[in-house]
Amino acid sequence: MKQGHRYGLHRVLEPQGAMPQPAWRIDNTMDVYANEILIDVETLNIDSASFAQIREAEAGDPARIGAHMQRIVAERGKHHNPVTGSGGMLIGRVRTVGADLAGRIDLRPGDRIATLVSLSLTPLTIDEILSLDVKTGQADIKGQAILFESGLYAKLPDDLPDRMALAVLDVCGAPAQTEKLVRPGDTVVILGAGGKSGSLVLAQARRSAGPAGKIFAVEYGEAACDALRELGWADEVLTLDCTRPVDVLTAVERATGGRMADVTINCVNLPGTEMSSILATREEGTVYFFSMATSFTAAALGAEGVGKDVTMIVGNGYTRGHAMLALQLVREEPKLREMFASKYGA
Amino acid sequence: MKQGHRYGLHRVLEPQGAMPQPAWRIDNTMDVYANEILIDVETLNIDSASFAQIREAEAGDPARIGAHMQRIVAERGKHHNPVTGSGGMLIGRVRTVGADLAGRIDLRPGDRIATLVSLSLTPLTIDEILSLDVKTGQADIKGQAILFESGLYAKLPDDLPDRMALAVLDVCGAPAQTEKLVRPGDTVVILGAGGKSGSLVLAQARRSAGPAGKIFAVEYGEAACDALRELGWADEVLTLDCTRPVDVLTAVERATGGRMADVTINCVNLPGTEMSSILATREEGTVYFFSMATSFTAAALGAEGVGKDVTMIVGNGYTRGHAMLALQLVREEPKLREMFASKYGA
Ligand SMILES: NC(=O)c1ccc[n+]([C@@H]2O[C@H](COP(=O)([O-])OP(=O)(O)OC[C@H]3O[C@@H](n4cnc5c(N)ncnc54)[C@H](OP(=O)(O)O)[C@@H]3O)[C@@H](O)[C@H]2O)c1
Ligand SMILES: NC(=O)c1ccc[n+]([C@@H]2O[C@H](COP(=O)([O-])OP(=O)(O)OC[C@H]3O[C@@H](n4cnc5c(N)ncnc54)[C@H](OP(=O)(O)O)[C@@H]3O)[C@@H](O)[C@H]2O)c1
Numbered sequence: 001m002k003q004g005h006r007y008g009l010h011r012v013l014e015p016q017g018a019m020p021q022p023a024w025r026i027d028n029t030m031d032v033y034a035n036e037i038l039i040d041v042e043t044l045n046i047d048s049a050s051f052a053q054i055r056e057a058e059a060g061d062p063a064r065i066g067a068h069m070q071r072i073v074a075e076r077g078k079h080h081n082p083v084t085g086s087g088g089m090l091i092g093r094v095r096t097v098g099a100d101l102a103g104r105i106d107l108r109p110g111d112r113i114a115t116l117v118s119l120s121l122t123p124l125t126i127d128e129i130l131s132l133d134v135k136t137g138q139a140d141i142k143g144q145a146i147l148f149e150s151g152l153y154a155k156l157p158d159d160l161p162d163r164m165a166l167a168v169l170d171v172c173g174a175p176a177q178t179e180k181l182v183r184p185g186d187t188v189v190i191l192g193a194g195g196k197s198g199s200l201v202l203a204q205a206r207r208s209a210g211p212a213g214k215i216f217a218v219e220y221g222e223a224a225c226d227a228l229r230e231l232g233w234a235d236e237v238l239t240l241d242c243t244r245p246v247d248v249l250t251a252v253e254r255a256t257g258g259r260m261a262d263v264t265i266n267c268v269n270l271p272g273t274e275m276s277s278i279l280a281t282r283e284e285g286t287v288y289f290f291s292m293a294t295s296f297t298a299a300a301l302g303a304e305g306v307g308k309d310v311t312m313i314v315g316n317g318y319t320r321g322h323a324m325l326a327l328q329l330v331r332e333e334p335k336l337r338e339m340f341a342s343k344y345g346a
Numbered sequence: 347m348k349q350g351h352r353y354g355l356h357r358v359l360e361p362q363g364a365m366p367q368p369a370w371r372i373d374n375t376m377d378v379y380a381n382e383i384l385i386d387v388e389t390l391n392i393d394s395a396s397f398a399q400i401r402e403a404e405a406g407d408p409a410r411i412g413a414h415m416q417r418i419v420a421e422r423g424k425h426h427n428p429v430t431g432s433g434g435m436l437i438g439r440v441r442t443v444g445a446d447l448a449g450r451i452d453l454r455p456g457d458r459i460a461t462l463v464s465l466s467l468t469p470l471t472i473d474e475i476l477s478l479d480v481k482t483g484q485a486d487i488k489g490q491a492i493l494f495e496s497g498l499y500a501k502l503p504d505d506l507p508d509r510m511a512l513a514v515l516d517v518c519g520a521p522a523q524t525e526k527l528v529r530p531g532d533t534v535v536i537l538g539a540g541g542k543s544g545s546l547v548l549a550q551a552r553r554s555a556g557p558a559g560k561i562f563a564v565e566y567g568e569a570a571c572d573a574l575r576e577l578g579w580a581d582e583v584l585t586l587d588c589t590r591p592v593d594v595l596t597a598v599e600r601a602t603g604g605r606m607a608d609v610t611i612n613c614v615n616l617p618g619t620e621m622s623s624i625l626a627t628r629e630e631g632t633v634y635f636f637s638m639a640t641s642f643t644a645a646a647l648g649a650e651g652v653g654k655d656v657t658m659i660v661g662n663g664y665t666r667g668h669a670m671l672a673l674q675l676v677r678e679e680p681k682l683r684e685m686f687a688s689k690y691g692a
Binding site: 007009017018019020021022116117118120121150151152173243244245246272274275289292294295296297298299300301302303304305306307308309310311312313314315316317318319320 | 353355363364365366367368430431432433462463464466467496497498519590591592593595621625630635638640641642643645646647648649650651652653654655656657658659660661662663664665666
């Protein structure tokens with residue numbers, strides 16, 4: 001077996017010198033290198049922005065959508081939508097663990113895994129599309145994929161339905177970062193606490209802050225706020241539009257008695273919520289931006305603009321142990337499991 | 347005099363409910379509120395990323411650059427570059443201290459100050475551009491500006507030339523953050539170490555890391571690299587293009603003997619350097635993005651794509667004591683002072 005680069009540089013075809021993710025085309029020959037993992041793919045979970053674009057381009061026709069997906073992979077060697085720039089994740093069964101990795105990692109042929117790196121950098125072949133769910137963007141296929149030595153994965157749990165596991169794994173970085181950032185006794189504000197990442201963050205923040213901590217969950221919709229009150233982890237649920245920083249500032253000032261948050265975690269899926277996050281946080285506190293809709297300059301200049309000395313952290317999707325922590329949280333908190341089950345089928 | 351909001355909300359025109367920084371357009375009527383400061387502007391210091399964009403768009407022609415700047419201010423009521431999202435800062439002379447602030451702050455009419463909040467949120471008028479330095483992005487103008495109650499400023503020091511002080515104050519957040527992040531014995535990689543912020547960061551990193559630390563300065567141009575070697579603070583100066591992550595990875599691997607950086611500080615003024623910053627950093631290390639050209643998604647997805655558990659920090663321009671620290675550094679390090687003097691006149 002040949003030896004490849006741990007970041008998959010040996011697979012980059014075009015342009016030379018690029019990393020696999022930004023590369024236009026990568027080598028998807030299913031000829032495994034000594035430090036790669038070969039996977040028989042079962043299901044592709046196309047990123048929702050990407051799938052929406054393809055569905056629209058093909059007028060919602062499943063056969064045409066499938067052909068479109070196959071064209072992308074044939075052209076680029078990966079399911080990297082050239083319009084949206086995004087990928088997705090996959091589920092599959094390990095076929096081969098490269099000689100250099102065998103024994104060094106916890107995978108064996110036959111294990112079922114989800115990849116935790118984007119499809120936009122994953123060498124992929126699609127032999128056949130077996131079925132396609134036009135609503136969710138999940139496709140069962142016959143095909144293969146390669147995971148690089150640096151590639152992240154999680155073994156699929158036996159005790160959780162695949163779809164639920166996928167939804168949890170998609171946002172598993174958020175609760176893991178929460179566990180790193182929140183200390184006992186902290187005051188924590190969670191923006192967008194009713195969503196997938198938000199509810200995991202809420203459960204973890206309650207654990208990490210402990211009984212002496214104060215947790216404030218912020219959500220927009222009344223129904224979502226009621227659901228959050230049901231969960232019982234927040235000291236108070238605040239019904240607010242996070243794109244309105246002045247409202248958020250005023251409400252958090254009142255709720256915390258002017259103390260403001262030690263840690264604010266932004267899980268909203270809309271742009272324009274940087275300033276709310278900054279204003280909710282105390283001097284020398286921390287803002288964690290999990291939301292991909294965050295603008296770097298809005299955050300940097302926003303904090304400076306109000307003279308706020310806060311540490312602002314970019315939501316890295318990966319933290320060591322993130323998948324385990326998130327799945328464990330769902331196992332241990334029946335209310336969380338119920339919530340995910342109701343959204344993603346039991 | 348009318349009473350305004352401490353964060354300047356009373357000046358926001360479009361969209362309603364926004365803060366002055368993210369707002370598209372603010373009210374630049376030079377009619378001072380009771381908690382504002384009115385300034386006669388002398389010099390604008392356009393943010394490096396912003397000025398580079400404008401200069402390129404106008405093919406380096408000073409008259410066209412000036413017209414471009416005036417167009418931005420006419421349209422938005424502030425020098426907020428719609429392409430880069432960034433601003434800059436200014437120096438000027440205090441004309442009026444609002445009635446509510448007089449006596450409560452250390453400013454009087456006639457004092458010369460530099461504003462330490464971004465031009466991207468500062469109400470500004472430009473009556474005339476008197477002169478423009480196409481190399482540095484500094485422009486002498488006739489015009490006025492408003493500082494909100496929450497706005498930061500520094501009185502101009504007597505012992506340093508204005509232009510030099512302005513250049514130093516523009517990027518004073520960077521060395522202050524370096525002082526917070528770098529511990530004795532750390533390995534530090536500085537990308538764009540030859541620029542304004544980069545050279546201040548370099549001097550501070552040398553101090554903070556101490557003799558046991560290792561400092562690697564990365565720069566593009568050969569001349570800039572030679573100048574960095576002259577300074578003598580870096581253990582090694584690496585001549586690299588930071589938009590080529592594989593080159594940066596390889597060079598930093600070699601230079602650090604595979605250890606990689608505990609802290610990487612990005613001071614480059616160009617887009618596309620997120621991946622280089624991430625790859626230069628060790629597992630569980632820290633990347634500090636001072637560069638305003640940083641893309642949030644490129645950073646978040648980039649780190650996940652290579653499975654790198656790094657803490658990525660958004661470069662907040664403000665940290666307590668930042669202006670003093672940066673000016674003091676220039677006073678105490680004659681080589682740094684010389685370098686700024688040669689670029690910004692003695
Ligand atoms: N950093 C990473 O690695 C990473 C990985 C995956 C996802 N993400 C990002 O994380 C974010 C959240 O993802 P998710 O899957 O948790 O999304 P989600 O399930 O859709 O949750 C978003 C939540 O924000 C709420 N919300 C929307 N607008 C709001 C507003 N104006 N004020 C207050 N709350 C508001 C939504 O409430 P309603 O339902 O009532 O509208 C919803 O509860 C997304 O931006 C996603 O791109 C990041
Ligand atoms: N976060 C904040 O609050 C804040 C405040 C102010 C400024 N900033 C940002 O900080 C950044 C730096 O500002 P600055 O004033 O220090 O800029 P600067 O003086 O222009 O320095 C930029 C440096 O990067 C170098 N460089 C450019 N392209 C490179 C490449 N491909 N590889 C390696 N080095 C390269 C430049 O070298 P050459 O001269 O050889 O091209 C220069 O030495 C800008 O993006 C600015 O917007 C942030």
